[in-house]
Amino acid sequence: MTDQSHARHTEPGGPRTAPGPDAGRRPGAGAGAHDCADAVERALGRLDLDGKARLLSGQDMWSLPAVPAIGLRSLVMSDGPIGVRGRQWSAEDPSVALPSPTALAATWDPELARRAGHLLAQEARRKGVHVLLAPTVNLHRSPLGGRHFECYSEDPLLTGAIGAGYVRGVQEGGVGTTVKHFVGNDAETDRFTVDNRIAPRPLHELYLAPFEHIVTHARPWGIMTAYNQVNGSTMTEHHHLVTEVLRGAWGFDGCNVSDWTAARNTVRALHGGLDVAMPGPRTVFGAPLAAAVRAGEIAESEVDAAVRRVLLLAARTGCLDGVPPAVAPADAPQGIDGRAVARELARRAVVLLRNEPAGEGPQDGAGPILPLDPAALRRVAVIGAAARDARVLGGGSATVFPARIVSPLAGLRAALPEGVEVAFATGADPRTRIPHAREGFTLRARYLTAEGRLLAETPQFDGRVQVLGSFPDGVTRRDLHAVELTGSFTPRATGTHTLAVAGAGRLRLSLGGEVVFDGDGAGREGSDPFEAFMQPAEHRIDAELTADQEVSLTLRFVPHSLGLGEGMGALNFVLGHGEPRLDGDGEIEEAVRAATGADAAIVVVATTEEVESEGFDRGDLRLPGRQDELVARVAAANPRTVVVVNSGSPVELPWRDRVPAVLLSWFPGQEAGAALADVLLGAHEPGGRLPTTWPARLADAPVSTVTPTDGTLPYEEGLFIGYRAWQRAATAPAYPFGHGLGYTRWEYETLDTTPDSVRVRLRNTGDRPGREVVQIYLAPTGDTSGTPERPARWLVGFATVEAGPGESAETEIPLPGRAFEVWSEPDGGWRRVPGTYTVEAAHSSADIRLAAQITSR
């Protein structure tokens, strides 16, 4: 056996290569840049002004028009970061659901992000999607940010590295990406209008940095410009940031697609560098653009430049005749097992925050409680609404419909040896809305004309029927009158079940042939029309049902309207179902009884779609409902309590020191429970490290404001977000950036530096094989007077190593030149700051293991 084994080095950035029109091509695949440019020019030359203008405007929710005369097929785009939904917003064609972006970032492994990208490209090809509307690389500025779960990190380097891995992976599969939301969409409050005031240094050093890294290292074929304004200009019209910085300074040659409905003005958007206005059919481009050219407000050459970029995207993705795609279909990664990738990602992302001895109990030695020894378990209590109905993905545009979901309860049941008793108790259900009907239901949707003629029938994943964009094949907006959600339900418990119906239209529910609700439903009042549409007000109906006795049911919905705004087909109604429940106290008591005397109590706590999703920010960081009380009560009843936190972003964990183990599963994707069992029972080590600092209390967070005043949100904290801010705060966070435990121990043995790299040698001193994320921070030392203000330390590189017990591993990590630079005004460029620096090799931002001095000139 060699002393040094399994050492693996992951360079965050990957090799730097010059961007060019051939970007993303694999050697030998496709045509050269010249052929591509010729084909684009030929196609452009055959379009008249109206044809060109049409090509810059969505034809519907998700696609651009085909132009058969020039050999151009329709280019299809789809969300989103964790799966590929496809053209339908429905379960008709299920998608593999990977863990949330925060989870992907918690792996600190760009290579894994790349493999996720390969799978997503495979999914996209299967669904006829050419461009994925992802990745989301805005920063975790405030923990209240509603789409925190959909972004990677508070750190620009980690965000850029994961994002670059993701983009590489997707594009190696021949599918384009639109890196989003360029730039400053770091919160949701008033997202369509807010003017984020960001000074040049934080703008370049923090918020633009991930985009710059991805553009210069992974060469995305697209970018999505955000809803918000930055420093007075809305991002779809931001000439300086789009034309001068993104295209000029960074050499981006891809296509600039607006966020959905973000393009507001024909002339300003085109001047600002926008290429495509989405969604269609009515946008500020298309006919209004042709009219603006005819009126002399825009030069046709400007339209040509945008059309060239759309045609280049079409060429790259195989939608333009006469030029081979950037990746020949045969060269794209294929045959990837989606379930296996989803499970591997989910367990690699689990962050073990705390793992202490349990104190007392039948199988305790002195060691930490995890991993549990399956052979020593006789009875396990699994507690929490999310243990049975896992929250596997974030809401809003990131939604996909997986073919299956493995809940924590199901995953543990499957993994535990036969004979181990598993007792489930809800304990506390934080959901204020009745969940979509799923468990025990077999449903399909029937689309009908006013005369009752069947237009289409589709299988349903759950009780939500949702269309956003394209209606199912055979259904037109003109003919559609009603939709019936119909099928059967076999209850698993006897008692009073709660059914709920919601949707802006006439709703009639019949159960076992009897009408139990007939009335009008409404959309929810809300400032964000998307949110109002997504969460209509619900009506509840009690139903006395018997376990195992099947009942038939039909929910008929006649919508008030079939559109969301002009021309955009949309439909949304819901059948919800809640199991018979005890009252709140009774549920907690039941959980305490289940936990008492169990060999382990596993409590899954979660956020809900009502408190954490797209379209709004969070009001606080508390776990909703009575979940904190539940954990405290269960922990008091059983010292062997393990808490799994199922949220996409930070929550307060007031009981964290009263339980021996706490793990974060994030939104773990469809294989949630299988991955959790892998980790809890020790088949695999939890591999994650925090991509963002977890505060003990919201009040401690150095930056939290997300609410604009008079339309503007000043980023007053400047450079100091995340750990950069916590390092100078009076209070320590609950868990620092970079923190995460494994099942072994590491000793950092040596740190050697050169001016542009560091070499770290470390040894696995535990008794299990393990994986460590070696983090490198840079801290200015000595006399820093006269130098620009900078954080105490910042992340400059990282790498993952693996080693068996007793073995050592070595990794070399580059020190990028940018690590020593600051953005300097008024000249507007990067400037190296000479001086003495401490290079730190660390287990987390607060656990520095080795340090060395270097001098930068």
Ligand code: BGC
């Ligand atoms: C979101 C985008 C998304 C788009 C299409 C917008 O509301 O901000 O991230 O790609 O919708 O679903």
